[in-house]
Amino acid sequence: MAKRKALAKVLSSKIVFKGRVFGVRRERVIEPGGVEATREIVTHPGSVVVLPVFADGRILMIRQYRHSVRQYLWELVAGSKDPGESFQEGARRELHEETGYTARRMRKLLDLFPTPGFVSENMVIFLAEGLKLGTAHPEADEKIELRIFSLREIKDWIRAGKIRDAKSVAGILYYAHCFRGRRAVRK
Numbered sequence: 428m429a430k431r432k433a434l435a436k437v438l439s440s441k442i443v444f445k446g447r448v449f450g451v452r453r454e455r456v457i458e459p460g461g462v463e464a465t466r467e468i469v470t471h472p473g474s475v476v477v478l479p480v481f482a483d484g485r486i487l488m489i490r491q492y493r494h495s496v497r498q499y500l501w502e503l504v505a506g507s508k509d510p511g512e513s514f515q516e517g518a519r520r521e522l523h524e525e526t527g528y529t530a531r532r533m534r535k536l537l538d539l540f541p542t543p544g545f546v547s548e549n550m551v552i553f554l555a556e557g558l559k560l561g562t563a564h565p566e567a568d569e570k571i572e573l574r575i576f577s578l579r580e581i582k583d584w585i586r587a588g589k590i591r592d593a594k595s596v597a598g599i600l601y602y603a604h605c606f607r608g609r610r611a612v613r614k
Contacts, residue, residue, distance in 0.1 A: 432459065433459040434459060435456040435457060435458050435459060436456060436457040437454055437455075437456050438454075438455040438456060438457065438463075439454065439455045440452060440453075440454045440455075441453050441454075443467075448471075448507060449469050449470060449471045450469070450470040451467060451468070451469055451470065452467070452468045452470050453465060453466070453467050453468075454466050454467075454468065466545075467545065468545060468546070468547055469542075469545055469546040469547065469548075470547050471507070471546060471547055471548035472507055472508050472509075472510065473507070473508040473514065473517075473548060473549045473550070473551070474505060474506060474507050474508060474517075474548060474549075474550045474551075475505065475506060475507075475508055475514055475515075475517040475518040475521055475550070475551055475552075475553065476503050476504070476505040476518075476550060476551070476552040476553065476594050476595075476598055477503060477504040477505070477518050477521060477522045477530075477533075477552075477553050477555050478503050478536065478552060478553065478554050478555065478598050478599065478602055479503075479504065479522060479526065479528060479530065479555040479558055480554060480555065480556055480558075480602075481558055481575065482556075482557075484577070484578060485575045485576060485577055485578075486575070486576050486577075486578060486581060486599070487504075487526060487528065487558070487573060487574075487575050487576075488501050488502065488503060488573075488574055488575075488576055488581070488590075488595070489501070489502055489503070489504055489525060489526065489571045489572065489573055489574075490502070490571070490572040490574065491569060491570060491571050491572070492570065500590075500591065500592050501574075501584070501589065501590045501592065501595070502590075502592040502594070502595045503552075503592075503594065503595040503598055503599070504521050504522050504525045504526060505521065505594060506520075506521040506524075506525070514535075514551040514553075515533055515535070515553065518533055518551070518553040518555070519533060522555055523561065523563070523564070524563065524564045524565060524566070525563060525565055525569065525571055526563055526571075526573055527560055527561045527562045527563035527564075528555070528558045528559065528560055528561065529558070529559050529561055530555035530556060530557055530558055530559075531556065531557025531558075531559070532554075532555070532556045532557050533553050533554070533555055533556075534553060534554045534556075535551060535552075535553055535554075536552045536553060536554050536598060536601055536602060536606055537550075537551070537552040537597065537598060537601055538550075538551050538552075539551075539552070539597070541593060541594060550594060552594065552597070552598040552601070554602065554606070578599075578603055578607075581599055582599075582600075582603065585599070585600070
């Protein structure tokens with residue numbers, strides 16, 4: 428049996444910023460190797476990502492403006508998890524809000540930490556199937572364009588640098604190369 432690894436010992440912890448979407452905490456720690464350090468951590472409640480796949484294998488993506496990079500990006504549906512909400516509940520809510528679609532089936536594909544060096548965010552990517560169109564209810568600041576792509580088209584766009592959003596690239600490539608093929612073998 429493997430020996431359990433030691434964790435950092437927290438000497439002090441202070442919230443230095445609390446915003447609507449995230450916060451920042453500064454901690455003095457003694458790292459497992461014995462080094463004393465100051466760590467600034469972006470705190471985040473967790474987020475959900477949804478990969479909506481139609482019965483014919485095509486994938487729904489959204490395009491929206493992202494001010495931090497000053498670009499319009501093609502992405503999978505995503506958003507922060509609300510307090511008290513499960514990851515799956517958040518995924519269902521985001522899918523409906525941003526696209527109007529609901530899903531008969533929602534399956535967890537990946538559970539990951541997108542930037543663990545300084546962000547506490549836990550991100551869960553779901554596969555949404557059995558899609559049914561309804562009316563979208565985006566937030567006031569969300570101006571969202573929808574487009575349905577073939578998987579081949581998306582992979583070509585990733586290669587060409589037209590899709591640069593990391594969560595979307597990770598979710599789509601995992602689905603294409605690890606999950607989708609495994610499902611086909613089972614049938």
